[in-house]
Amino acid sequence: MTQDEMKEKVAAAALEYVENGTIIGVGTGSTANKFIDALAAKKEAILGAVASSNATAERLRANGIRVVDLNQALSEVDSLAVYIDGADEFDPAKCLTKGGGGALTREKIVAAASDRFVCIVDQSKQVPYLGAFPLPIEVIPMAEALISAEVRKLGGTPQRREGFTTDNGNIIIDVTGLEIHDGLALEDRLNALPGVVTNGIFAHQRADIILMGTPDGVVTL
Numbered sequence: 001m002t003q004d005e006m007k008e009k010v011a012a013a014a015l016e017y018v019e020n021g022t023i024i025g026v027g028t029g030s031t032a033n034k035f036i037d038a039l040a041a042k043k044e045a046i047l048g049a050v051a052s053s054n055a056t057a058e059r060l061r062a063n064g065i066r067v068v069d070l071n072q073a074l075s076e077v078d079s080l081a082v083y084i085d086g087a088d089e090f091d092p093a094k095c096l097t098k099g100g101g102g103a104l105t106r107e108k109i110v111a112a113a114s115d116r117f118v119c120i121v122d123q124s125k126q127v128p129y130l131g132a133f134p135l136p137i138e139v140i141p142m143a144e145a146l147i148s149a150e151v152r153k154l155g156g157t158p159q160r161r162e163g164f165t166t167d168n169g170n171i172i173i174d175v176t177g178l179e180i181h182d183g184l185a186l187e188d189r190l191n192a193l194p195g196v197v198t199n200g201i202f203a204h205q206r207a208d209i210i211l212m213g214t215p216d217g218v219v220t221l
Helices: 003-017 030-045 054-062 070-076 104-112 141-153 183-191
Strands: 023-026 048-051 083-085 117-122 135-139 157-160 171-176 196-199 209-214 217-220
Touching: 003 030, 003 117, 003 209, 003 217, 023 030, 023 104, 030 054, 030 083, 030 117, 048 054, 048 070, 083 104, 104 135, 104 196, 135 141, 141 157, 141 171, 183 196
Parallel strands: 023 048, 023 083, 083 117, 117 209
Antiparallel strands: 135 171, 135 196, 157 171, 209 217
16 A cells, blocks of 8 residues: 555545534645545535645635634634644654644644544654654744754754745744654743744644554554
8 A cells, every 4th residue: 555545544534533513623734635635525514624724725625615714613613623634743642743834833723723633644654752854843034043043952953944934924944853752841942932933843732543544554543
């Protein structure tokens, strides 16, 4: 089974967590796109979806799925029933690294507004600890040098993501060279730096359920 086929399997499996008559949150990236395509068959059963990026909103609309602004959604329902998204990495505690597509801030907001986070991945995303995938940090542009210097103090190597601007109008600094064994502590430490919008560690908003595609089928963690 190819990686693409594994993504299709977990995307289809995630439909089981979509309840009728609810508003759901939908993430960004290649695996989330597979889920959006699968969700099209169930679009009449839900009230709509909150998108974590402009690209996701466009794909939802292209599939005939109602896109709802989060503020509007929370005026209609108390919370989003479920947030479904991929990840760049996940560790044994279900902490994630996200933001390879640059949508980490909106992804974190939508995850926080949801009752449950179902993460859909293929088995290549499973790691003993976070850090193999570069850690994205969304930064207000004037703070680039300051945040880069602080990251170096932590032992990381910062690199501005060239030619990229987030949907919020900010830059991304990708950090390599970190071994992240305490996701909660590092997430808090980085977010406390002036100029950081958020970073790609999802420890506070970790996955509740992980659906992992393998050559033998989908494994639920």
